[in-house]
Amino acid sequence: MTSTRVDVVFPCLNEAGALPWVLTRLPEGYRGIVVDNGSTDGSADVARQHGALVVHESRRGFGAAAHAGLLAATAPIVAFCDADASMDPQELPRLVDPIDAGTDDLLLGRRRPTTRGSWPIHAQIANTYLSWRLRRITHVNIHDLGPMRAARRDALLSLDLQDRRSGYPLEMFLRASDAGWRIRELDTSYAPRVGRSKVTGTVRGTLTAIADMSTLLRETRS
Numbered sequence: 001m002t003s004t005r006v007d008v009v010f011p012c013l014n015e016a017g018a019l020p021w022v023l024t025r026l027p028e029g030y031r032g033i034v035v036d037n038g039s040t041d042g043s044a045d046v047a048r049q050h051g052a053l054v055v056h057e058s059r060r061g062f063g064a065a066a067h068a069g070l071l072a073a074t075a076p077i078v079a080f081c082d083a084d085a086s087m088d089p090q091e092l093p094r095l096v097d098p099i100d101a102g103t104d105d106l107l108l109g110r111r112r113p114t115t116r117g118s119w120p121i122h123a124q125i126a127n128t129y130l131s132w133r134l135r136r137i138t139h140v141n142i143h144d145l146g147p148m149r150a151a152r153r154d155a156l157l158s159l160d161l162q163d164r165r166s167g168y169p170l171e172m173f174l175r176a177s178d179a180g181w182r183i184r185e186l187d188t189s190y191a192p193r194v195g196r197s198k199v200t201g202t203v204r205g206t207l208t209a210i211a212d213m214s215t216l217l218r219e220t221r222s
Helices: 019-024 043-049 062-072 089-101 121-138 153-158 168-178 203-221
Strands: 006-012 030-036 053-056 077-080 106-113 149-152 183-190
Touching: 006 019, 006 043, 006 062, 006 089, 019 030, 019 043, 030 043, 030 062, 043 053, 053 062, 062 077, 062 153, 062 168, 077 089, 077 153, 089 106, 089 149, 089 183, 106 168, 121 168, 149 153, 149 168, 168 183, 168 203
Parallel strands: 006 030, 006 077, 030 053, 106 183
Antiparallel strands: 077 149, 106 149
C-alpha cells in the first residue's frame, strides 16, 4: 500500500457530478479529504466510493470546510483544491514538490483559463484588484489568491487561522507573509466548473467574498 505523502482538502457543497473525475486525478501518494459542507446531492457517498476520507462540517462557509479538512489531515504536506473540476489535481505536484524540497513555504496556483468563460469577468476584476492591494501591502509578487495551494501541515496549523468564511485563503496568505514565509505562485490551468458555482460564478457570491476579504484586511491591517 502506498503511504500518504500529501493530503488534499476539497471543500465540498453539492459536487457529486465533479467528484469522480477530481478524485481519480489524484497522483499516487495523494489522499483526498472531502469536507462535506451540507451537501444534499449525495456528494459524501460519491467521495467515499472513490476512496476519499469524508469529513462533515455543519458550519457553512469555505473557511469552515477548509479548516476542518486541515484538522483532519495527517500527511506532512497539505494541499487545497476546489472540488468542482475547474482545477486538475494532476497539477498538484508542481506546487507540492518545492514544499517537499524545502525551497518554498507556500505555493499558490495562479489560475490560467483554458477556455473563454472559465473565469467570469466580474470575478477576474475582483481578483486583480485584491492582488494589487496585496502586492502593495506585503511586497509579495502574487497575481491570484486562488484556491489551489500547498504548504506543510504543521506550519499551517501554527498560523492559527480564525476566518471561517470566504476570507480564509486571504488570512492564510497574510499570516504566512507576516511570518516571513517564502511564498511563490505558479501557473495552473483553470477550466469551466461542473455544476453551478456558489461563489465566483455569481455576482452575489463574488460580492460576498469581497466583503469578507475587505473586512479581514481592515481588521489585520488597521
